[in-house]
Amino acid sequence: MYFDSHIHSEGLGFSELKTMSSAGIKKAITLAFYPVKPLYPQTFVDMFRKLMEFETKRCKEAGIDVYPAVGIHPRCIPPKYEFVVNYMDENDWFAFGEIGLETASREEVEVLKSQLRVAKQNDVPCIIHTPRSNKREITMKTLEILKELSFPGELTVIDHVNFDSLEVVLKADYWIGLTVQPGKLKPEDAARIVDTHGTERFMLNSDAGFSDSDYTAVAKAARLIEGRLGSEADKVVYRNAKKFLRI
Amino acid sequence: MYFDSHIHSEGLGFSELKTMSSAGIKKAITLAFYPVKPLYPQTFVDMFRKLMEFETKRCKEAGIDVYPAVGIHPRCIPPKYEFVVNYMDENDWFAFGEIGLETASREEVEVLKSQLRVAKQNDVPCIIHTPRSNKREITMKTLEILKELSFPGELTVIDHVNFDSLEVVLKADYWIGLTVQPGKLKPEDAARIVDTHGTERFMLNSDAGFSDSDYTAVAKAARLIEGRLGSEADKVVYRNAKKFLRI
Numbered sequence: 496m497y498f499d500s501h502i503h504s505e506g507l508g509f510s511e512l513k514t515m516s517s518a519g520i521k522k523a524i525t526l527a528f529y530p531v532k533p534l535y536p537q538t539f540v541d542m543f544r545k546l547m548e549f550e551t552k553r554c555k556e557a558g559i560d561v562y563p564a565v566g567i568h569p570r571c572i573p574p575k576y577e578f579v580v581n582y583m584d585e586n587d588w589f590a591f592g593e594i595g596l597e598t599a600s601r602e603e604v605e606v607l608k609s610q611l612r613v614a615k616q617n618d619v620p621c622i623i624h625t626p627r628s629n630k631r632e633i634t635m636k637t638l639e640i641l642k643e644l645s646f647p648g649e650l651t652v653i654d655h656v657n658f659d660s661l662e663v664v665l666k667a668d669y670w671i672g673l674t675v676q677p678g679k680l681k682p683e684d685a686a687r688i689v690d691t692h693g694t695e696r697f698m699l700n701s702d703a704g705f706s707d708s709d710y711t712a713v714a715k716a717a718r719l720i721e722g723r724l725g726s727e728a729d730k731v732v733y734r735n736a737k738k739f740l741r742i
Numbered sequence: 743m744y745f746d747s748h749i750h751s752e753g754l755g756f757s758e759l760k761t762m763s764s765a766g767i768k769k770a771i772t773l774a775f776y777p778v779k780p781l782y783p784q785t786f787v788d789m790f791r792k793l794m795e796f797e798t799k800r801c802k803e804a805g806i807d808v809y810p811a812v813g814i815h816p817r818c819i820p821p822k823y824e825f826v827v828n829y830m831d832e833n834d835w836f837a838f839g840e841i842g843l844e845t846a847s848r849e850e851v852e853v854l855k856s857q858l859r860v861a862k863q864n865d866v867p868c869i870i871h872t873p874r875s876n877k878r879e880i881t882m883k884t885l886e887i888l889k890e891l892s893f894p895g896e897l898t899v900i901d902h903v904n905f906d907s908l909e910v911v912l913k914a915d916y917w918i919g920l921t922v923q924p925g926k927l928k929p930e931d932a933a934r935i936v937d938t939h940g941t942e943r944f945m946l947n948s949d950a951g952f953s954d955s956d957y958t959a960v961a962k963a964a965r966l967i968e969g970r971l972g973s974e975a976d977k978v979v980y981r982n983a984k985k986f987l988r989i
Contacts, residue, residue, distance in 0.1 A: 508755030509954045530796040530964035539777070542785075549777040554954065703801065707756045 498736040499523040499713040500672055501593070501622060501654060502561075503704025504550050506530075509557055511710050515703075516558030518714035522733075524740065525550055525561040526592045528620060531703050535550070536578035539567065562740055564592035564622055565608055570601040576606055584613045589740055592622030593654065599636045607637075611644050620650045620739055622672070623721045625660060633662040638667050652698065652739060655679065665692065670739050674702045675712040681714035689720055694730040698739065745983040746770040746960040747807075748840070748901055749921055750868060750951025751797050752806040753777075758957050763805030764948075765961035769980075772797055773839045773869060776818045777952050777985040783825035786814065792828070798890065809987055811839035811869055813857055816850040823853055828894055831860045836987055839869030841899065844882045854884075858891050867897045869919070872907060881907040885914050899945065900933060911938065917986050921949045928962035932974055936967055941977040945986065970988065 497519045498712070504512065504525040515523075525546060529538065546563035554561040565588055567579055583591065594610045596603050614621050621643075625634045641651060653664050654672035659681060664671055673685045680688075689697055691723065699717060703710035717732035744766045751759065751772040762770075772793060774784065793810035800806040812835055814826055830838065841857045843850050861868050870888075872881045881900065888898060900911050901919035904927060911918055920932045926949070927935075936944055946964060950957035964979035 505752075506751065506755065508758040508957075509759055509952075510957075511755040513954075529788070530800075531788065531791070531792050533788045534791070535782070535788060535837075537782035537784040538788040540785075541778065541782060542781045544781070545776070545778050549952075553777075556954070703794075707760075707803070709757075710757075 496521045497717045498733045500698040501700030506705030512557035518711040522560045522635045524562045528568045533573040536573045536575050539579040562589040563711040564590035566591040566594040569597040590620040593624040595624035597626045622652050625655045630659040671696050675716040682719045685716045687720045697731045743768045744964045745980045746984040747945040748947030753952035759804035765958040773811045775815045780820040783820045783822050786826040786882040809836040811837035813838040813841040816844035840871040842871030844873045869899050872893045872902045877906040918943050922963040929966050932963045933966045944978045945983045
C-alpha cells in the first residue's frame with residue numbers, strides 16, 4: 496500500500512484514479528488549487544466543499560481514500576482572502592495545503608502567515624509548497640516564517656524539496672515531501688535521497704493533477720525504495736504520511 | 743474527425759483527453775456543472791472563467807478544441823442565481839448549457855426561463871438537459887417552455903434524448919442530442935435512430951466527465967454510423983454540432 500502525499504484529484508479522471516489504485520496507491524492527500532486566479536473568495540468555500548463531499552466519494556469509488564487539504568495557494572490569492580481564512584478557522588479539516596510562497600511577495604507572506612496562525616491555533620497539519628524558481632532562497636524565507644511563528648515541526652511538510660533545497664531543509668525539523676515527476680525528482684533521485692538520509696522524515700508524492708503528469712510516479716519510486724530497503728521503506732511510502740495526518 | 747457535443751472536461755484527466763483525441767474526437771463542447779450544490783453564485787463566475795481560460799488551453803494541449811458552454815444546471819442552482827444570469831448576459835459565449843429541468847420545480851422553471859430569455863436576446867445557442875427520471879413528461883414540459891418563449895429552433899439542442907422521448911422531440915423543430923454511454927444509448931441505438939430518422943437533426947455526445955464513463959463512446963458510435971452511411975454520417979458525427987455552434 497502506497498500513500499501519495501500530494502495530488503490534485505480534481506484534475507484526474509476516473510480511469511486515471513483507478514490506475515493509481517491498481518498500482519498500489521490506496522491513500523492520497525488531495526490539495527486545494529484553483530487553476531485560474533479566482534475573482535471571488537466565495538469560490539474557495541465551494542471548492543473546499545467539493546473536495547470534502549464530492550472528491551472523497553469519487554476517489555473512494557475508484558479505489559483511493561483521499562484526505563482533502565484546504566487553503567490558499569500563493570498563485571491563486573483572491574481579493575478579500577480573509578473570508579477564506581475565516582472559513583478555514585471555523586471548520587474542521589484534515590490539513591491545510593497547499594499553502595506557501597511562490598515569489599515571496601508581501602501579499603504572499605501575509606496570506607501564508609494568516610493561514611499558519613489559524614493552523615497553529617487549531618492544531619492542523621500544513622503542506623507547504625516551495626516554488627520551481629529560486630527554490631533555495633524561497634525555501635529559506637519560508638523556514639524563517641515558520642521559525643518566527645514557532646510553528647510546530649510535526650505539523651509541517653516542506654514539499655517539492657529537491658537537490659537545491661535539501662540541505663537547508665534537513666537542518667530544520669520538519670517532514671520533507673519528495674515530488675517524483677518528470678521535471679522534478681526521478682524515482683532514482685528519491686531512492687538515493689532516502690538511501691543517504693534515512694527513512695524517518697520523508698514522504699513521497701506525485702503532484703499529479705491538472706497537467707500532463709505521471710500519476711503512478713509514487714508507485715514507481717516506492718517499488719525502487721522497497722527493493723533497496725525492504726520493509727523499512729514503509730515509512731517513506733506510507734507510514735510517515737499517515738502519521739503526519741494523524742489518521 | 744468527430745465532435746462530442748456534450749462533455750464535462752473538468753472531470754476528465756489529461757491522459758483521457760489524449761485518448762479521446764487519438765480516437766478521432768477533435769472538437770467538443772464542455773458544459774458547466776458543479777458537482778456539489780454551490781453556496782455562492784460567485785462560484786459560477788470563476789467556474790466559467792476556468793472553462794474559458796484554463797480548460798480550453800488544457801484540452802488543446804491534449805489535442806481537442808473545446809468550446810465552453812456556461813449556465814446553471816437544474817441540479818446546482820445557487821442562492822441569488824440572478825447574479826450568475828447577469829454575468830451570462832454581460833459577456834460573450836459560445837453557448838449556454840447545460841440548462842434545463844430535472845424535476846420541473848417552480849425554481850427550476852424560473853431559472854431556465856431567465857437563462858433562455860438572455861439567450862434569445864443575445865442570440866446564444868442552448869444545450870438543454872433532460873433528466874433520467876420522468877424523461878418524457880419533463881421533456882414535454884421543457885418543449886412547452888421553449889414554445890411559450892418562442893425560442894428559436896436553430897439555437898436549441900434537446901439533449902439526452904432516448905427511446906422514451908424521441909417521438910415527442912421529433913415533432914418539434916430542434917436539434918437532437920444522442921448521448922451514447924453505458925446506461926443511456928448504446929452505439930447501436932444511436933446508429934438505429936439515425937438509420938430511421940436521417941442525419942439532419944442529430945448530434946452525438948458522451949456526457950463524459952465526473953463519473954466513471956466511456957469517454958470514447960462517440961468515436962465508437964461514429965464509426966458504426968460511418969460504416970452504414972459513409973460520408974453522409976459526417977453531419978451526425980461532426981457537421982451538425984459545428985453548424986449549431988456557428989464555428
